[in-house]
């Protein structure tokens with residue numbers, strides 16, 4: 001492990017399988033510790049294509065999943081069974097095997113407007129044992145994380161450390177459908193914060209994001225360039 005910035009702890013692996021095994025072990029240890037200490041644990045995961053192997057390894061990991069609540073970091077506003085839906089990915093890839101016993105609370109995406117979906121989602125998440133024990137972020141090659149997209153219409157609201165909100169809607173040119181996302185303060189309150197990226201292109205984007213100071217241009221800087229919470233960056237080629 002190398003420290004590459006104020007709170008950035010970098011974990012590089014030779015291949016994606018080794019990364020998934022190591023990150024799953026770290027997540028499982030955090031969750032098991034939370035269950036031992038407080039009787040329950042809360043895990044937030046991202047969607048997209050990167051986490052598929054991680055989800056498989058996690059689903060095969062034996063912990064007291066019936067004491068774990070799983071939520072998403074963000075969601076595309078689309079039907080739950082859409083190929084685009086992060087909740088479909090989680091239901092199919094993570095909530096199976098041992099992890100089928102976990103409790104999953106999806107974002108609400110069926111109401112008339114993104115704002116109504118955000119408000120209802122926040123109500124649904126009120127029962128989560130906050131703060132999160134684990135939050136696993138991904139990153140796009142445009143420098144977004146969660147649904148903190150460059151040019152996002154609610155980006156300032158999502159990144160406001162004093163917002164008091166847990167969920168905000170987001171529209172952005174690079175986002176496709178309107179999105180729902182956990183806010184930055186919620187993610188930085190996590191007891192274990194991880195960023196999972198793979199490939200040379202994303203490594204280069206990560207290195208660029210470590211430098212510079214324009215958070216609106218590369219919102220992943222909001223989680224990389226902060227002093228509150230160490231962020232563990234897991235990377236493989």
Ligand SMILES: O=C(O)[C@H](O)[C@@H](O)[C@H](O)[C@H](O)COP(=O)(O)O
Pocket residue numbers: 046047048049050051073074075076086137138139140144145146147
């Ligand atoms: O809804 C989403 O897409 C994710 O939550 C998002 O933040 C994701 O982590 C990045 O877009 C990376 O996606 P890939 O893993 O597909 O590159």
